[in-house]
Amino acid sequence: MSLYADVIRYPDLFLNIFRRELHGKYRGSVLGLFWTLLNPLALIAVYTLVFSVLLKAFSIEHYPLFVVSGLVTWVFFQSAVQMSCSSLFAQPMLVKQGRFPRHMLPLAVVATNIVTLGAMLAITIAINLVVIPETRTTFWAAIPLLVPLIALASGLAVVFAYLTVVYRDVEHLMLTIFLPWFFITPIFYTLDQLPGLEGNEWVADLLYYVNFVTPFVEAIRDPIFFGEFPDPGDVVYCVLAGIVSLFLGVLVARRMDDQVSATL
Amino acid sequence: MQPGSIVAENVSRRFRVYPQRHVTLKEAIVRRRHLRPVEVWAVRDVSFRIEPGESVGFMGRNGSGKTTLLRLLAGVFRPTNGSLAVAGRVGSLLELGAGFHQDFTGRDNIYLSASIYGLRKQEVDRRFDSIVEFSELDRFIDLPIRTYSAGMHMRLGFSIAVNVDAEILLLDEVFAVGDEAFQRKCIDRILAFKEQGKTIAFVSHSASALERMCDRAMLLSQGSVQYDGETGEAIRRYQQLLAGEENPAERAAGLREWGSGEARVTAVGLVGADGEPHEFFSAGDALVLHVGVETHEEIPPPVLTAELRDAAGVLMGQSSQALGDLGWDGSGHAKVRFEVERLPLVEGNFQFNLTLTDPARSRRYHSMEKAAEFGVLPQGESRGFFMLEGAWSLAESLSPRS
Numbered sequence: 128m129s130l131y132a133d134v135i136r137y138p139d140l141f142l143n144i145f146r147r148e149l150h151g152k153y154r155g156s157v158l159g160l161f162w163t164l165l166n167p168l169a170l171i172a173v174y175t176l177v178f179s180v181l182l183k184a185f186s187i188e189h190y191p192l193f194v195v196s197g198l199v200t201w202v203f204f205q206s207a208v209q210m211s212c213s214s215l216f217a218q219p220m221l222v223k224q225g226r227f228p229r230h231m232l233p234l235a236v237v238a239t240n241i242v243t244l245g246a247m248l249a250i251t252i253a254i255n256l257v258v259i260p261e262t263r264t265t266f267w268a269a270i271p272l273l274v275p276l277i278a279l280a281s282g283l284a285v286v287f288a289y290l291t292v293v294y295r296d297v298e299h300l301m302l303t304i305f306l307p308w309f310f311i312t313p314i315f316y317t318l319d320q321l322p323g324l325e326g327n328e329w330v331a332d333l334l335y336y337v338n339f340v341t342p343f344v345e346a347i348r349d350p351i352f353f354g355e356f357p358d359p360g361d362v363v364y365c366v367l368a369g370i371v372s373l374f375l376g377v378l379v380a381r382r383m384d385d386q387v388s389a390t391l
Numbered sequence: 392m393q394p395g396s397i398v399a400e401n402v403s404r405r406f407r408v409y410p411q412r413h414v415t416l417k418e419a420i421v422r423r424r425h426l427r428p429v430e431v432w433a434v435r436d437v438s439f440r441i442e443p444g445e446s447v448g449f450m451g452r453n454g455s456g457k458t459t460l461l462r463l464l465a466g467v468f469r470p471t472n473g474s475l476a477v478a479g480r481v482g483s484l485l486e487l488g489a490g491f492h493q494d495f496t497g498r499d500n501i502y503l504s505a506s507i508y509g510l511r512k513q514e515v516d517r518r519f520d521s522i523v524e525f526s527e528l529d530r531f532i533d534l535p536i537r538t539y540s541a542g543m544h545m546r547l548g549f550s551i552a553v554n555v556d557a558e559i560l561l562l563d564e565v566f567a568v569g570d571e572a573f574q575r576k577c578i579d580r581i582l583a584f585k586e587q588g589k590t591i592a593f594v595s596h597s598a599s600a601l602e603r604m605c606d607r608a609m610l611l612s613q614g615s616v617q618y619d620g621e622t623g624e625a626i627r628r629y630q631q632l633l634a635g636e637e638n639p640a641e642r643a644a645g646l647r648e649w650g651s652g653e654a655r656v657t658a659v660g661l662v663g664a665d666g667e668p669h670e671f672f673s674a675g676d677a678l679v680l681h682v683g684v685e686t687h688e689e690i691p692p693p694v695l696t697a698e699l700r701d702a703a704g705v706l707m708g709q710s711s712q713a714l715g716d717l718g719w720d721g722s723g724h725a726k727v728r729f730e731v732e733r734l735p736l737v738e739g740n741f742q743f744n745l746t747l748t749d750p751a752r753s754r755r756y757h758s759m760e761k762a763a764e765f766g767v768l769p770q771g772e773s774r775g776f777f778m779l780e781g782a783w784s785l786a787e788s789l790s791p792r793s
Contacts, residue, residue: 139515140506147492147503224490225483226466227507294416388468389406 130377131281133228140228144235152210152239163243164250167202171195174315185320189352192255196352197314199247200344204280205305207240211284212291212298219391229387230380233288237281244273252351261354268350268357275369276343282372289383292390312340339368394479395443395558395590397464401473403614404434404459433459435614436473443558446581446591448601448622450629451611457594458563460611461485464592465561479558479590480508482551486563487544490551493537497528497547500536504548508555518554525580526550527573546573553580559590564597571702578604598626598764602670623668630659650757654693654747657724658683659762661743674737674770674778680729680763682745684714692721693747693756697729701776702740713750735778738769 134141152159171194179190187193211233215222222229248269255262291297311334318324318341324331335341342364346357392398407428434456441447449457463470465483483489490504501522505515523529526546536544552560560581581604585591595601601608601622608625610618610632618628663669664677672678680697692715699708710729719725743763747756773779 137506137509139502139510139512143499143503143506147495147499151494218492220486220488220491220493221507223467223486224504224507225481225485227490290416294419296415296417300416385468 128373128377130230130285130380131234131373133231134234137228137231141231141235141238144231145238148214148235148239149242160243160246163206164247167195167198167247170198178315185316187317187320189258192251192258193348193352194315195247195251196255196348197312197344199244199251200276200347201309201312201314201340202247203240203244203276204340204343205309206243207237207280208283208287209298209301209305210240211236211288212301213288214284215288215387216292216295216298216391222388222391229384230285230288230376233284234281236288237277237284240280241277248273248351255351259352259354262351263354265350265354265356269347272343272347272357272362272365275365276347278369279339279343279365279372282369282374282376285376286379289379289387292387293383308338308340311338312344314344336364339364342368392476392478393443395588396476396478397439397441397559397590397592398476399437399439399473400475402434402437402460402463402470402475403432403472404456404463404468405471406431406433432614434463434470437611437614437616438473439609439616439619441590441592443590444585444588445607446585446593446605448605448608448625449592449594449611450596450601450608450625451617452633455611456614457611458485459614461561461563461592461594464559477559480556481559481561482508482553482555482557483561484545484548484552484563485561487541487548488536489548491536491544491548494535496534497523497532497536497539500547501532501551504551505555508551508557510555522547522550522554525554525576542570542573549577549580553584557589559592560584561592563594598629598670602626603766623670626670627660627668650747650755652757653688653690653754654684654686654721654756656682656695656745656747656757656759656762657685658726659743659745659759661763661765669765671766671768672734672736673768674734674773676734678731678734678765680731680743681726682729682762683724683726684747685724686721690721690756691715691750692719694750694752695727696746696748698744698746700742700744702742707736707741707776715750733778734767735780736767737773737775737778738767739776740764740766 129136152163171191174194175191178184179187214232214236215229218232221227221232252262252266252269256266287297287301313334318331318334321331342361346361346365349355349357408431409428437456437460449460451457461483462468462485463475464477465481465485466477467485469475490507491500492503495503501519502512502515505518506512510518523532526543526549528543528547531539531543536547539547552562562581578600581591581593585604591604593601593605605622607620608618608622609616610625610628612632617632618625658681660668660681661670662679662681663672682695682697684693684695686693692713694711694713696709696711698706700706712727712729714725714727715721717727719727741764742761744758744760745762746758748754749756
């Protein structure tokens, strides 16, 4: 696990790379942060229009807030993993410099996405606190759950950054996978409101536990939107998923580190 | 292990080269059998020991494994087999732009690059001015380095590498892009580095640079060490290796030569007054150019022309000799010598280009560019290219005091 401890072991190096990524992502401006928030805002507007206003598919109060409360988790997960794909591949010159701890590059990408996550979450929680009084006693429970969420993203970020160097189509593959993946994740609906699932509970279980993002979405949305504490089962699942992901990252980085510097 | 020492034991490095440039996951899964990689052993069973304070040159043709070896020392990748121990902080200049982010300014890149070497921010703060000063980039330090020229990249990379308190300095042949004044400054810095008892590993094709900076050189061929020892001897063997190369395309990588081939220059050497081979001469020294010639067909004795050119290729002088006039009948082998009693050059790098032609000079048997390269160091107070020799005397004087 020393892979992740390198962030603390080389603080200056990590900060320098983080600063570089942040600069690239936001182009060094406050407006840049606004642009990264624009995409989720557009999604919320469209889903509200289609599913809540036009189709009247879901009878969830404060539907836009419901969508955004699930979207924070998804947007962080997707953009952290997607952006990490090219983090090594796009910087061959950095990777080729001596004994450079290469896994820092995807981890720095994850760190920049934590900034966006923080901004989105702060705004969402602030609005929810005003609009939905029930969340005022429970919202804090979402904060510790960010730790396994970040662990999940970090491990997979390392895995896909290394894979992309050796297999150039991984980045495109991820783009293709993320869209359907988003739809089977209960973000603009809840699994218990789907009429098709009645009598087919095993499908619901499949959607819930095989899609490992679902428990994260639910566990973080419960306290910040529904005013309920997260389900203990979900919390355990999240922690385990985070640990498994970190181990996967170590495994792939160990096996492929040499191959990566020889390929680039 | 003492900081600054390097121990390599039976080090080998294999690369898998795939037929296509990029491998996709789809291909790897779907068409498994078609993707047989070719295995290339870039370094084979190399063992050596470098003690702190040694400066070692690595030479060999393109593809001989010297660059791979340097990358192994830098830790860019690990040996496939064998063990390699490098003790202490390693400063390296392996490739232009390595360790830099193109969108960052020179200033930010100094911090980024130094942090890759493991320096803390405060440590970089302390060294910042000397890095900038040495690189001579103070006017450009706040510009993004994508606007830098190759020479500027090299200057910044070199300045950082020599300023991070490394115990070991690894240099690949990147000096070529610097201007001559900066190259000289780099060499001085490397020599100072050497005097501090630090270890240097240096890859170069330039015999003069190797001879000046390295006490020991390793000649690599096809990934293995062919010779490890005194620099002058390594250079001689390298030149023999190049001369004996049969494939003209391969040879072009190290030497530039062409011609119809009825007669060939087989060996070239530069010898000083002491009869020993040299790559460096002092202004006014004696210099002897040895040339081995052989003919493959029945031809009249050829004419050998030696051109003296400076590093930029400007012709400084030329001398021709019909070898028949020296008493050779033009069959088999011959060794000729061209003796310069007092080298009329003062300072700089020079080369001899040799050409064998038929007596009418209409057919070019063999031309060899950079057949011999040498450096000249100034002696006394002379400056410039050639020795301006003359006698000063007083022609007239008006001395009111007397």
